[in-house]
Amino acid sequence: MSDRGPKDLLTRTAEDSRCSGEGRFSLPCAFRCAGEGIRYAFLSQRNLKIQGALGALAVIAGFVFRISQAEWLALVLCIMVVAVAEVVNTAIESVVDIASPEWHPLAKSAKDAAAGAVLLASIGSVACGLIIFVPHLFALI
Structure with missing residues (x-):
């Protein structure tokens, strides 16, 4: 050892x-x-903090609007997918920084692709949030 x-x-x-x-x-x-x-x-990661705050707001909105069990499932999955993507993005960035301390186009591509995965997860989560919460908001009008 x-x-x-x-x-x-x-x-x-x-x-x-x-x-x-x-x-x-x-x-x-x-x-x-x-x-x-x-x-x-x-x-x-600043973005993970922002995503965590937005996730917390979505959970609060879920309680306020008394969303259904299926909606809770979708909401929790969305929050977790974005969080997982951000943690994996952080890991990829760290490994790329070790493997390629100097600027390299492949290092840039790896980091951009990892960030793109977070963006895709975030876009999907926003869409899911709209599907869940817009009907509840319209019900208030």
């Missing part, structure tokens, strides 16, 4: 999968690592 410090224990390496004959990364450590990844994305 290498000489890694306590903070490095939250980072899995190929060596970890084979050390001590265990062949597995512990489940609690896997959850800690996943939590750290989500935390990093949330703290470092």
Whole structure:
């Protein structure tokens, strides 16, 4: 085993999968690592904070309008798809920054495609939100 410090224990390496004959990364450590990844994305990405705030507003609107179970399902899925896309985008950006510290057209394309995935998820979520909430808003008029 290498000489890694306590903070490095939250980072899995190929060596970890084979050390001590265990062949597995512990489940609690896997959850800690996943939590750290989500935390990093949330703290470092302005857009994830904005998307989180908009998602929270949509949830509040869901309670106010007493949306149906199917509408809740669609709303939760939309919020999660956008959040997942943003976290994956953050991971891709980080990997590209390590692999290509200098500007490269393929690095740009990778980052643009990852950001495009977030945009597509966001557009779909806005469309779904309109489908859910516009009828409720018209019912008030």
